[in-house]
Amino acid sequence: MKDRPSLSGENLIYVSTHEPSSSPRKSWAGVYSTHISNLNTMRLTPDDVADFSPAVSPSGYWTAVASLSVWSGEVEELNTDLYLFRTSDGSQRTFIEHHAGWPCWADDSTLYFHRRDESGWWGVYKAVLSITGDAISLISVDRITPTGFHAFTPAASPGLPGVVAIATRRPDSEYRHVELVDLRNKGKYSYIEVTRNVKPFSHHYNPFISPDGSRIGYHRCRGSSNGNPPLLFENLKSIAPKEFSLFRFDGSYPSFSPDGKHIAFVGLPGVYVANTDGTGNIKEILSGNAFPTAWDWKREGVIYTSYGPDFASERTRVDIISIYIGNNDNEPVIKRLTTGGENNAFPSPSPDGKWIVFRSGRSGHKNLYIMDSMKGESTGLYQLTEGPWTDTMCSWSPDGEWIAFSSDRENPGGGSFAIYIAHPNGTGLRRVVHSGEGGRANHPAFSPDSKKLVFTSDYAGVSAEPISNPHHYQPYGDIFTINIDGSGIRRLTHNSYEDGTPAWTKFFLEPKDVSESLKGSAYCGFDDCHWLNIAANHNEIDGKSC
Numbered sequence: 001m002k003d004r005p006s007l008s009g010e011n012l013i014y015v016s017t018h019e020p021s022s023s024p025r026k027s028w029a030g031v032y033s034t035h036i037s038n039l040n041t042m043r044l045t046p047d048d049v050a051d052f053s054p055a056v057s058p059s060g061y062w063t064a065v066a067s068l069s070v071w072s073g074e075v076e077e078l079n080t081d082l083y084l085f086r087t088s089d090g091s092q093r094t095f096i097e098h099h100a101g102w103p104c105w106a107d108d109s110t111l112y113f114h115r116r117d118e119s120g121w122w123g124v125y126k127a128v129l130s131i132t133g134d135a136i137s138l139i140s141v142d143r144i145t146p147t148g149f150h151a152f153t154p155a156a157s158p159g160l161p162g163v164v165a166i167a168t169r170r171p172d173s174e175y176r177h178v179e180l181v182d183l184r185n186k187g188k189y190s191y192i193e194v195t196r197n198v199k200p201f202s203h204h205y206n207p208f209i210s211p212d213g214s215r216i217g218y219h220r221c222r223g224s225s226n227g228n229p230p231l232l233f234e235n236l237k238s239i240a241p242k243e244f245s246l247f248r249f250d251g252s253y254p255s256f257s258p259d260g261k262h263i264a265f266v267g268l269p270g271v272y273v274a275n276t277d278g279t280g281n282i283k284e285i286l287s288g289n290a291f292p293t294a295w296d297w298k299r300e301g302v303i304y305t306s307y308g309p310d311f312a313s314e315r316t317r318v319d320i321i322s323i324y325i326g327n328n329d330n331e332p333v334i335k336r337l338t339t340g341g342e343n344n345a346f347p348s349p350s351p352d353g354k355w356i357v358f359r360s361g362r363s364g365h366k367n368l369y370i371m372d373s374m375k376g377e378s379t380g381l382y383q384l385t386e387g388p389w390t391d392t393m394c395s396w397s398p399d400g401e402w403i404a405f406s407s408d409r410e411n412p413g414g415g416s417f418a419i420y421i422a423h424p425n426g427t428g429l430r431r432v433v434h435s436g437e438g439g440r441a442n443h444p445a446f447s448p449d450s451k452k453l454v455f456t457s458d459y460a461g462v463s464a465e466p467i468s469n470p471h472h473y474q475p476y477g478d479i480f481t482i483n484i485d486g487s488g489i490r491r492l493t494h495n496s497y498e499d500g501t502p503a504w505t506k507f508f509l510e511p512k513d514v515s516e517s518l519k520g521s522a523y524c525g526f527d528d529c530h531w532l533n534i535a536a537n538h539n540e541i542d543g544k545s546c
Helices: none
Strands: 002-008 011-016 030-035 041-043 050-056 062-068 081-086 094-097 101-107 110-116 122-132 135-143 150-155 163-169 177-182 190-193 205-209 216-219 231-236 246-249 252-256 262-266 271-275 283-286 290-295 302-307 319-324 333-336 345-349 355-360 367-372 391-396 403-407 418-422 430-433 441-446 452-457 478-483
Touching (some): 011 050, 163 205, 283 302, 290 345, 367 391, 403 441, 430 452
Parallel strands (some): 050 101
Antiparallel strands (some): 011 030, 081 094, 122 135, 205 216, 391 403
């Protein structure tokens, strides 16, 4: 990922995640300088330190960053501190302020940044510095935006002195908007709405001001007005293009049909099927909430899923069902395979089509079971794992030898998950990958040759400040592969969003975007961070996690 670029003379200053950290759950984000002409690149961030949101001073001499020393799984505000260093080589790194993010320069001695206060309100602050040569000291820090609404991601420019651009979430709007704060009248700041009068029902992110102060910029989804159709598959750069192509898919829990011509996925709610080449309409085969999807390897047109609420307790009614869609437009045939109803989920069929492994909470704990794929549990169950922990997200290998799953068995209930494999008879249990203390490795799926796993994890920490992006539940998920013996871990995706629920097919898809042909496909279908919601009748923050 390359992010937050700034020009400083003949050099481009930016964030990159191309160099791995030394241990799991540490961010790969660092600030780099690349010479525009000869492309020589230098890392400005110290090794094994994560820096976000770089801002180059007007003179170009200093760069300010939001630096993260320890990440403990935060998904709302990162515990970053404000540092300065010399733009030329990263030297003279100096601590400025605790609990500060997203710095910007007004002039060579004035910085603005954001932070969330103890009552939950995001605000913008002004830091005044004394800089003599390479000696830096902090003179004062003052809050410039009041409580009662959220203000963050500030931007300033020497060409517009005394004015700061901010993004806001106000109690009377569900949308993020850009405003200007005029600080020139001391003691009586004024606010100028920039985007709300133009696009009141759209989100606007991360404002910036031109160097001469004449223009305000920001990010907004333009929808269909950009002339491009929505994408079913978005081609991403693959680290091994001769080995596999890599795509971002518009949906959750995708799975490929055995012939590679179709893909099933869930919309939370709803289960859908689409052609992998983007032709035809996307067909809804089940309404209501269901997750994930898995095709039967032998019976054509049969898809398994679990019907009921996700992220639910062991006793919640969730059942495994099969959906037969056939080869025509007849209504799908649905069959319930479990009868206990105690959170039966994540079905994965064996390659011979005879069995299904799934997770169930019937014992009071979520463990793995195997049942007949056609008759369900009516003919009996085989319990694969047993213990006072959670085993979940299971996947049967194409060669039939292994079942992979995610488990918190090393610290039950602690929120940390590692990936394990075991033979279908319960022998050979071993841990494949663990993302450090408190880490998460989830949703394993096998490669077509059964020698590797693809999974989603916080192994690389976070790549940007979460407040700068729209809503996503866990802004730390990236996609990785690893050999089933635990060696050769590789990071496939680099971005600041949550990438999850991967699928791997043996059929090669050309590395190009595939558009949806369904008319009326949604554009800009995202929310702002849920944890920015302000209760309608209270000045308090909604506690829902983003």
